[in-house]
Amino acid sequence: MAAETVARQVMDDAQALSTPFIRALAALLRADDTYGVWEDKPDSELLGDYVVTAEARRQIPIIGDPDPDQVERVEKFYRAVGLALERETGLMATPMMSLHYEGFGRVIVTTGKLVVLARSLRDVHRFGFSSLAALAEAGTKLVEEARREMAAYPQVARA
């Protein structure tokens, strides 16, 4: 089990930060920085809110309503999937999220008339990843899944 965990943890932080998904997510976070006060902050710091260590997770109640910042964080995560996809394929990818205030719901990403990604959301108040690498892997996996869908139905993605 421990060996498996080590074997899967192939990415270090520098590699994670250079993935198209993380670059897209960092770009979206910086887009909110109207006055440039985060200009000197590294991406790893901006992305810090996405990292929830096991220790920190234990402090979060099992049941809870997500606050607006947390909802926005999840939205940006899926917008980054869309943006990375768009940068790679040239086709506009539109995320759409529908969330109950208790923190469950659904998110889909569409390209043209194709649903390239669909996920149920729950426990949004606990949304987070154990490390930057885990965040990068999760996002990159979704981008790849979406890209496979686009490849499977290219004419619908362009419709």
Place this chain on the structure above:
Amino acid sequence: MAAETVARQVMDDAQALSTPFIRALAALLRADDTYGVWEDKPDSELLGDYVVTAEARRQIPIIGDPDPDQVERVEKFYRAVGLALERETGLMATPMMSLHYEGFGRVIVTTGKLVVLARSLRDVHRFGFSSLAALAEAGTKLVEEARREMAAYPQVARA
């Protein structure tokens, strides 16, 4: 202009009430009637909130936030499109609506991996139709549009 209006107004209320779209919408409204207090009410009365006469519309401010009832009304309208579509085609049609509190947003209906309908929403606080016939026509038109999309990409609709 007057002749055109008359020519287009082919449906009377009885015909409107028998369209698959209106029957689906009435069924959704009745699904909320847990205690059966609306059992004796005709569909035309239940659907009354969807009818906004020109006179009534003039009373609604141009700019305004929709109240929760109004948002639910719009949601049910698109859920009825999905339900009518499902009854006709046997394929599950899932609506998804994302709305800003100021009353603009987007709604899509998906079947399988296909976006069968996509609409921008605005002025949701003014959502309504001049008559039951106009409501039936608007809903029926959307059902037909969605069905054409399903016919165009049948394998994606079943994916």
